[in-house]
Amino acid sequence: MVIVIAAAVVNLVIYGVSARDQPTHVEGIVARTMRHFAVPMKLRSLKNPVPASAAALQEGREHFADHCAQCHGNDGRGQTEMGRSLYPRAPDMTLPETQKLSDGELFVIIRNGVRLTGMPGWGGEHLEQDDWKLVLFIRHLPRMTKEEAESMKALNPVSPMEMREEQDEREFLRGGDSHK
DSSP: OHHHHHHHHHHHHHHOOOTTSOOOHHHHHHHHHHHHHTSOGGGTTOOOOSOOOHHHHHHHHHHHHHHTHHHHOTTSSOOSHHHHHSSSOOOOTTSHHHHTSOHHHHHHHHHHOOTTSSOOOOTTTSOHHHHHHHHHHHHHGGGOOHHHHHHHGGGSOOOHHHHHHHHHHHHHHTTOOOOO
16 A cells, blocks of 8 residues: 555656646546535435426526536537546536436535536525526436537627627628728
């Protein structure tokens, strides 16, 4: 055991700690364990009080596009620049590893975040009802269509620089000078 710990310390000293590296198997276990302990036992069995409906799913999709897609992607697979740069990486929420979590676990993770990961807690930012609609949407992710994901693009946040670039492009296409 001492040899293993010494080897790990030597490895850290030689190679450092970078968020760009692929997490090790052990780090994956630690991250999942931290996610598990982020949810108090009494809240794990909560059931979603928001009835599944087209309207609730649409509200969840819109909220996800505006608040979550930067890291998780519109399709929930985490294959965004931000999601791939987190350590541990943003999870593919369409996979059983996320889908098997209880409604209560998903709800609490959204509300409180998970320490030692990139998942922030959004509890003070919006209503509980909104978080339950996100749970509905997360459950829908494995069945989401390409058209649904495409429609979310219009709802994704846009930086001031991206807005200027879009404006410049529109000006150029109309034959005018850009604002560069």
